[in-house]
Amino acid sequence: MIELKELVKRFGDRTVIDRLTVTIQKGETFGLLGPNGAGKTTTIRILTMLTRATAGSVRIAGFSLPEDEQKIKSLIGVVPQFFNLDNELTAEENLELHGRLHHMDKAERRQRITSLLEYVELDDRAKDPVGKFSGGMKRRLMIARALLHRPQVLFLDEPTVGLDPQVRRRLWDLIRRMNEEGITVLLTTHYIEEAEHLCSRVAIVDKGRLIALDSPKELCHRVGQFVVEWTEADALRTQFFASREAAAQFVGTLSCAAAIRHSNLEDVFVELTGRKVTG
Numbered sequence: 001m002i003e004l005k006e007l008v009k010r011f012g013d014r015t016v017i018d019r020l021t022v023t024i025q026k027g028e029t030f031g032l033l034g035p036n037g038a039g040k041t042t043t044i045r046i047l048t049m050l051t052r053a054t055a056g057s058v059r060i061a062g063f064s065l066p067e068d069e070q071k072i073k074s075l076i077g078v079v080p081q082f083f084n085l086d087n088e089l090t091a092e093e094n095l096e097l098h099g100r101l102h103h104m105d106k107a108e109r110r111q112r113i114t115s116l117l118e119y120v121e122l123d124d125r126a127k128d129p130v131g132k133f134s135g136g137m138k139r140r141l142m143i144a145r146a147l148l149h150r151p152q153v154l155f156l157d158e159p160t161v162g163l164d165p166q167v168r169r170r171l172w173d174l175i176r177r178m179n180e181e182g183i184t185v186l187l188t189t190h191y192i193e194e195a196e197h198l199c200s201r202v203a204i205v206d207k208g209r210l211i212a213l214d215s216p217k218e219l220c221h222r223v224g225q226f227v228v229e230w231t232e233a234d235a236l237r238t239q240f241f242a243s244r245e246a247a248a249q250f251v252g253t254l255s256c257a258a259a260i261r262h263s264n265l266e267d268v269f270v271e272l273t274g275r276k277v278t279g
């Protein structure tokens with residue numbers, strides 16, 4: 001559904017995307033995971049035609065950039081990282097504006113706006129100005145807006161950044177539901193838990209480079225499913241093991257207290273880069 005081949009983006013002499021090659025299948029929820037500055041937003045900006053790649057190719061649903069820009073625009077929905085709703089307008093009016101920009105006819109617009117406000121559970125706030133909405137409500141309205149013209153692919157840039165854990169989980173449910181209904185989702189995140197909960201596969205990116213790509217489970221298997229953590233000379237030490245038994249055996253050889261836990265994508269990132277995603 002989405003194919004990036006040898007994608008490069010340079011700003012002056014700075015390379016922020018470095019030969020990124022990724023193929024995302026139809027129906028996947030795919031995550032780009034990496035720390036701030038890894039190049040995730042720039043990748044989304046290229047895919048959503050807000051900036052052009054320096055080199056490499058992009059295909060979405062069989063169409064190529066930049067040749068098929070108009071066609072691709074009608075197939076994608078975008079939820080940017082920062083709120084870009086019109087605070088003066090009501091929820092309904094914000095959607096209405098988007099529908100007009102996408103040349104949807106009046107009857108279709110009305111029907112979609114009503115059903116999507118219900119879908120994101122904002123139907124009772126349809127007539128309220130968006131300026132009064134909480135962060136979570138604004139994010140849900142941005143998702144409704146992105147879905148209005150029935151896109152096949154949805155791009156979500158850091159969909160839950162700045163939201164409290166409860167609101168985040170509610171958005172995860174919504175993203176999962178959209179995916180179950182057949183939409184291909186590409187999201188960026190620097191939240192480990194978000195990638196682990198939502199994504200069928202994850203590309204770990206660092207400094208514009210792809211450093212690993214697989215399902216969260218496989219990535220954790222790769223470093224070792226179990227981690228032993230202990231403190232030595234005031235520093236936290238970790239070691240990976242393929243089984244709980246092997247981890248427990250190792251703990252038996254230590255002369256201090258140690259904890260055994262499951263590994264996660266943060267561990268994978270640290271193993272591969274020596275740094276933390278959430279740093």
Ligand SMILES: Nc1ncnc2c1ncn2[C@@H]1O[C@H](COP(=O)(O)OP(=O)(O)OP(=O)(O)O)[C@@H](O)[C@H]1O
Pocket residue numbers: 011016034035036037038039040041042043158190
């Ligand atoms: N227009 C620009 N001109 C120059 N440098 C830029 C521009 N846009 C992004 N960059 C640089 O490109 C690098 C990647 O930025 P990008 O926003 O894609 O990272 P990110 O992984 O999305 O991080 P974040 O989560 O903080 O947005 C950063 O070092 C950033 O400073």
